Amino acid sequence: MRDTLLKIGLGGAIGVGSKAMRVEEEELEFLELPLRNAEAQLRTGAETGLDGTGWIRLPYEDLESVRSVAEKIAAFDSVVQIGIGGSALGNLMLHNAFLHPYHNELTRKEREAPRFYMADNPDPQGLAGIWDCIDPARTAFIVASKSGSTAETMAIFLWFFEELRKVMGEEKAFGHFVFITDPDEGLLRVLASKGALGTLPVPKDVGGRFSVLSPVGLLSSMALGVPVEGILEGARHLDSLLKEARGIWENPAFILAALHTLHSQKGRPMAVLMPYADGLERFAEWHAQLWAESLGKEGKGSTPVRALGAIDQHSQVQLYAEGPDDKLFTCLNVEKRGPHWLIPPSPIRELAPANYLGNHSFDELLGCEARSTAAALKKAGKPVIWIEIPRIDGPCIGALVFLYEWVTALTGLLMGINPFDQPGVEQGKRYTYGLMGRAGYEPDAAEVLREFGGLLAKTLMV
Structure with a gap:
């Protein structure tokens, strides 16, 4: 060093x-x-598992499980990571630093790695663009969500999975997906038993924005040749x-x-x-x-x-x-x-x-x-x-x-504040759940309609 x-x-x-x-x-x-x-x-806090402090341990974690899954992913022609916020920005930061600026435009021999696409925003134009560029049979998908309930991530996952299921059937479709999520619980954890290509944990005491040195940021990076070690x-x-x-x-x-x-x-x-x-x-x-x-x-x-x-x-x-x-x-x-x-x-x-x-x-x-x-x-x-x-x-x-x-x-x-929570983000999430019809969030739907209505109390039409 x-x-x-x-x-x-x-x-x-x-x-x-x-x-x-x-x-x-x-x-x-x-x-x-x-x-x-x-x-x-x-x-x-990092030694005792205090919520939010686990990132301090990440540089010392063993990479063998990440390496094992990365080797499988590296054999595909393309990799699509589905995630948002901390489940996307860390990957993009590492790729930007180490990969060719026009990585996807190089030949496979020149890249020595799969193409990479980030599906982070639920904008159908961007998602359709990814779908147009990949061969589903030669593409691995990484789904990163600690909770398994992130609306944007789950919506994008559901769409890509359904398209793969139509092409190759449910069993083979699961074999194209890696899930990075809570080690013990959550919707994505349940799917791990259905023949997934791999499953890796997000430590319980690591928040999304501090997760770049966890499997969330390192898996795709390792598969693409970023010097993770x-x-x-x-x-x-x-x-x-x-x-x-x-x-x-x-x-x-x-x-x-x-x-x-x-x-x-x-x-x-x-x-x-x-x-x-x-x-x-x-x-x-x-x-x-x-x-x-x-x-x-x-x-x-x-x-x-x-x-x-x-x-x-x-x-x-x-x-x-x-x-x-x-x-x-x-x-x-x-x-x-x-x-x-x-x-x-x-x-x-x-x-x-x-x-x-x-x-x-x-x-x-x-x-x-x-x-x-x-x-x-x-x-x-x-x-x-x-x-x-x-x-x-x-x-x-x-x-x-x-x-x-x-x-x-x-x-x-x-x-004098807690740097590891995000109550302001959670409010918006609850409103979205309510508007999209998630059970138990009906009061949030009513509240957001009331608050948003105030924005339109005075409207200029051009």
């Missing part, structure tokens, strides 16, 4: 801005004891660093949680994460769910904002530089991106003004833009955290993922 997986620059987020909004070193140090108590609470190695390395840290200035999870907490308290309730690599675009999307669903409750929270460098320099950075001082920025850079392509100088006389780019690499250009954006924001008095990884590989991504899981959980505890 290399010694350095992450470089974190903190100077742009400390002592920046007006006096009333400035975060000082002594304020960060004051939070060290509460952070130590929060870490101890989380680690004790390296990812877990990086997570373990980060965990060891956190355990050995002797103070807040040696503990990246502590210092980042403290910075986010204090900046939010001082009037910056938005957290902008801006990676400068196409392979990390989905990391920002995964982080948005992790951050928003964990921290947004009881009238508190920090709103995650996704951006991608350099694209969003041409759409969002104007607001960031000269708009309201209500955001904490994190620029996420990659030291070495590949391949190493040079920009050629042009022999055409009319293009001579652009030749300052000549003989520089695309990697160099993107890195210069990342540093320039961070520097410009700092000059404008906006707080900026700089995080850099040497390259996109298993250990670096594993460390980055595990770091942000820790930062999120610690920030929630510093805020």
Whole structure:
């Protein structure tokens, strides 16, 4: 394991801005004891099975059962994962980091893995598009739902299963499905006995948004050739660093949680994460769910904002530089991106003004833009955290993922809320169950009709 997986620059987020909004070193140090108590609470919870804390154990779990099912799936031409939220975003984040950006367009020999499709949103146009692209007889389906009652996931599963049943019969159809669900109970657990291709557990004390290092995120990744062992190695390395840290200035999870907490308290309730690599675009999307669903409750929270460098320099950075001082920025850079392509100088006389780019690499250009954006924001008095990884590989991504899981959980505890529940999401689920006619949810149906009716009390028809 290399010694350095992450470089974190903190100077742009400390002592920046007006006096009333400035975060000082002594304020960060004051939070060290509460952070130590929060870490101890989380680690004790993971040892005792406290709800929500099981993600801390995931880097140390045995992968043999996942590997066994992944080998079966890898033999198919296509893999469709059916899931939503945490049962989709973690997979997409890992695939985005490690697979060819046009993976499905490569030949099987070039891919060395099946094609992959994510069926997460119950939009019939998208589902029909997947169906048009696959051969049902050569496709494996992964159904990921801890409860087995997620409306979107179950609706999509029912549709795909029925189409397969029509083509090949019920018994053979079950042989194309893998179920990732509660280890003991639930609707999908019951189906495991019907000849499924495989069944894997979601640990009871792991919530969906923290499940990327469980079978939910690792099964499809392993089947497609993502370096899962390296990812877990990086997570373990980060965990060891956190355990050995002797103070807040040696503990990246502590210092980042403290910075986010204090900046939010001082009037910056938005957290902008801006990676400068196409392979990390989905990391920002995964982080948005992790951050928003964990921290947004009881009238508190920090709103995650996704951006991608350099694209969003041409759409969002104007607001960031000269708009309201209500955001904490994190620029996420990659030291070495590949391949190493040079920009050629042009022999055409009319293009001579652009030749300052000549003989520089695309990697160099993107890195210069990342540093320039961070520097410009700092000059404008906006707080900026700089995080850099040497390259996109298993250990670096594993460390980055595990770091942000820790930062999120610690920030929630510093805020005085439970980072592992989602009561606001559950309300919407109950309303949907009621409107779709699920027994026992009739009062919810009446309530949502009443509340929604208020939206239409004044209506403009165009």
